[in-house]
Amino acid sequence: MRNLTLTERLSPILCRPISEVDRRRAALLFLDWTGCAVAGQVEPSGQKMTAAFKEETGPCSRIGTGPSSPLMAALHNGALGNVLEMDDVDRQAVLHAAPTIIPAALSVAEYVGADPDKFLNAIVVGYEATIRIGRAVGAGHYAFWHNTATCGPFGAAAAACYLLENSDLVSALGLAGTQAAGLWQTRHEPDSMAKQLHAGHAAHAGVLAALLSVQGFQGPKSILEGEQGFFRAMCPGADPEDILANPKAEWLLHETSLKPYPACRHAHPAIDAALKAFNELGASDSDVLVETYADAIKFCDRPNPQSTIEAKFSLQHSVALALTKGVPVLSDFEPDVVGGPLKALRARVSVKETDAFSGAYPKHYGASVTLYGKTYTAHDAYGDPEVPMSENAVKDKAIGLMTHAGMRAKDAERLAQAALESDLIKYLSLLP
Incomplete structure (x- = not known):
């Protein structure tokens, strides 16, 4: 046998x-x-x-x-x-x-x-x-x-x-x-x-x-x-x-993890750490050190992105956004923003791989940002099972994406609810 x-x-x-x-x-x-x-x-x-x-x-x-x-x-x-x-x-x-x-x-x-x-x-x-x-x-x-x-x-x-x-x-x-x-x-x-x-x-x-x-x-x-x-x-x-x-x-x-921000997942823990700094300090243009795991740097070390997709795979751009305006949204990765004033702050963001974050990866996606002599750390990214997005947060994300694509808010709400209820007949009839 x-x-x-x-x-x-x-x-x-x-x-x-x-x-x-x-x-x-x-x-x-x-x-x-x-x-x-x-x-x-x-x-x-x-x-x-x-x-x-x-x-x-x-x-x-x-x-x-x-x-x-x-x-x-x-x-x-x-x-x-x-x-x-x-x-x-x-x-x-x-x-x-x-x-x-x-x-x-x-x-x-x-x-x-x-x-x-x-x-x-x-x-x-x-x-x-x-x-x-x-x-x-x-x-x-x-x-x-x-x-x-x-x-x-x-x-x-x-x-x-x-x-x-x-x-x-x-x-x-x-x-x-x-x-x-x-x-x-x-x-x-x-x-x-x-x-x-x-x-x-x-x-x-x-x-x-x-x-x-x-x-x-x-x-x-x-x-x-x-x-x-x-x-x-x-x-x-x-x-x-x-x-x-x-x-x-x-x-x-x-x-599985859900993604609240329109960037590569490897950039998310650095965004979370930067948001902690932003919430405490407000907008900042200080020199910044980002410490994270090796794969995050391999895929997202782009100090001078030239396009939307490069910006989404840029630790420097993502962290600069979070430190100057808070939570990144889709429009923050458009060419006019990528080529705008953030270039100066991106140049002040350095990145470094550390054993602590690389050793925890891939079970945990972590990063820290250090500025003004203080370090802010995210050991897990928002949307991970340890820090989950609520059902309402996921629904709000989906509706926001659909309205960004041109759907009326009412239609996006109806489609989102049909998806959540898995009413396939209604869902398929509502797809744009």
């Missing part, structure tokens, strides 16, 4: 009971993603994604344009959710689950006419698969590969399989894994929009894998641990068995 593969051993973990509390968390994440995706559609990369496939037709809704096949709906809506860098994140997996899992679950739920509970259950299962694999891939993978892109297809496939009759989860996970891709080179080229394609492709790949599995199209069962599989090829130093850690633990979507 052969040994079971990792995908076969993972499957029972994805089939555990799901409670009303779990579904409520899934609904909150659905609400958060909705605000991000609606706002993302009106941005340049969102508009280009819409224009590229505007002739598509089919039964599944796409934000800002006509319906299409479930595959293209997953691709389109998946790309939109990551545009503004405000989508949720799992700290240990270092990935955004929402823009890969939720568009896949939404397109297939609409395709098969799933009820709200089954749709939310699919989100729970999808998050679990993606986060488990993301937490296992290790730093060697993240050094080159965008975890959202590479681990997202597995969760998208799991979510889609949950909703499709006669699907084969093991085959779908194998087919998802063989499509895993997405390189960090996109972050080195400011004009690149590939990061959004990563999320859309992951959602598309998962739905494709699940639909093919229904037809008996077989995928490689040992895609994770095989001699030429995902971990051997792409995850140096990592142990694929870690995917199965704590099999009876609470569903992992409860450990």
Whole structure:
């Protein structure tokens, strides 16, 4: 008798009971993603994604344009959710689950006419698969590969399989894994929009894998641990068995973090620390030292950003904003602000990696800012499980994003409430 593969051993973990509390968390994440995706559609990369496939037709809704096949709906809506860098994140997996899992679950739920509970259950299962694999891939993978892109297809496939009759989860996970891709080179080229394609492709790949599995199209069962599989090829130093850690633990979507500010999550703890200084001292133009963990500096040490996306990945810009005006908002990352008076303060912000913050990472995203001889520290970022956003705060964020995109406040409120209630028929009818 052969040994079971990792995908076969993972499957029972994805089939555990799901409670009303779990579904409520899934609904909150659905609400958060909705605000991000609606706002993302009106941005340049969102508009280009819409224009590229505007002739598509089919039964599944796409934000800002006509319906299409479930595959293209997953691709389109998946790309939109990551545009503004405000989508949720799992700290240990270092990935955004929402823009890969939720568009896949939404397109297939609409395709098969799933009820709200089954749709939310699919989100729970999808998050679990993606986060488990993301937490296992290790730093060697993240050094080159965008975890959202590479681990997202597995969760998208799991979510889609949950909703499709006669699907084969093991085959779908194998087919998802063989499509895993997405390189960090996109972050080195400011004009690149590939990061959004990563999320859309992951959602598309998962739905494709699940639909093919229904037809008996077989995928490689040992895609994770095989001699030429995902971990051997792409995850140096990592142990694929870690995917199965704590099999009876609470569903992992409860450990995801939500993002209150429109910047890279690695910048958030520094923003929180700077806000503590701002609340005590008021606006400041002092020399500032930011201390944080190595990955925050690797991805966000940009003292002179030249564009909106570079500013969102700039510790210097984010901290300068927080120290001069308080809580950053979307408009603070627009070109006129990026190229404006903040340049002088950004030049006075220095950054440094410290063992204390790097040692706590990735379980904790921390940072401190020091100015006028006093240090302000955030050991966890606002929106993390230790410092959660309330339901009302998440709803306000989503409504703010949707009105930023041009929706009337009343319409945004109705869509947000439909998402929170997971009334899919009403929700789909209200999408712009």
